[in-house]
Amino acid sequence: NSRFNAGTFTHLVSGNWTKFLSANFDPQSSTIVFDGTSTQTITASNFNNIRFINSGVKSAFGSLSISGNVDIQSNFNGGSYTHTINGDWNENGTFTSSSGKLVFSSPGTSSLIGHPTFNIIQIDSGKILSIQNGSSLTIKDSLIELGYVTGSVYKTENIALVEHPYTFGGIGAIIQVTDEESFFGNVTIRRISGEVPPSFNASHAMKRWYTVYPTGKFSTATMKFFFDKNRERNGQSDSDLKLWQSSNNGISW
Numbered sequence: 001n002s003r004f005n006a007g008t009f010t011h012l013v014s015g016n017w018t019k020f021l022s023a024n025f026d027p028q029s030s031t032i033v034f035d036g037t038s039t040q041t042i043t044a045s046n047f048n049n050i051r052f053i054n055s056g057v058k059s060a061f062g063s064l065s066i067s068g069n070v071d072i073q074s075n076f077n078g079g080s081y082t083h084t085i086n087g088d089w090n091e092n093g094t095f096t097s098s099s100g101k102l103v104f105s106s107p108g109t110s111s112l113i114g115h116p117t118f119n120i121i122q123i124d125s126g127k128i129l130s131i132q133n134g135s136s137l138t139i140k141d142s143l144i145e146l147g148y149v150t151g152s153v154y155k156t157e158n159i160a161l162v163e164h165p166y167t168f169g170g171i172g173a174i175i176q177v178t179d180e181e182s183f184f185g186n187v188t189i190r191r192i193s194g195e196v197p198p199s200f201n202a203s204h205a206m207k208r209w210y211t212v213y214p215t216g217k218f219s220t221a222t223m224k225f226f227f228d229k230n231r232e233r234n235g236q237s238d239s240d241l242k243l244w245q246s247s248n249n250g251i252s253w
Helices: none
Strands: 003-005 010-013 024-026 031-034 040-047 049-052 057-066 070-072 075-077 082-085 089-091 094-096 101-104 108-113 117-123 127-131 137-145 148-159 173-177 185-193 208-214 221-225
Touching: 031 040, 049 057, 117 127, 148 173, 173 185
Parallel strands: 003 024, 010 031, 031 049, 040 057, 049 070, 057 075, 057 082, 070 089, 075 094, 082 101, 089 108, 101 117, 108 127, 117 137, 127 148, 137 148
Antiparallel strands: 148 185, 173 221, 185 208
């Protein structure tokens, strides 16, 4: 059996990464940089920090377990695998989510910078994923929020059935059309958590709000919105809660 201890160093990899089942790779506190200018493949492996640079597309050919940070400066295709991340996500390139799943694990706070699209994302219990100002996350399939996500999250659904509750991937919103004459089509909902809506006094509103972007209009529909009482109540009692609506991006309510 072969063994490679990466130590505290930064290692550049220009070709493919193949870790055999009989091999032992100990990433320790290292950073592995995939810097190829042509296609690179990465088999199932564990890493500390991992970075993708230069023009070659980097593709996962197995599940990756990353105890540190992910830095995408080029193109990374995650494939149909489940990847586990303990640290931060920095995306200044392109991540292709395919049909896979990303799990943010290990208690603590991880930051997300960029505008990635994830197929399925799971936030484990005790983990906070903090989407930084100016960044956002788009969900293709679903959000499994065992922990907590702060910041801006988008999800689009195609409304095609009457009396069907569309749950928008579990971001905390449900739309159900009740009229057969209603418009059908794509609807995008943006959820912002961890901050009060614009133009509200910081202590006078819950720390979650939603924006609905229809491509048409409904004649009759029911919408439900949910919040995290433990994290977002912001000192408000149940009797104080009211639903406020703005048609001008929060300038007035």
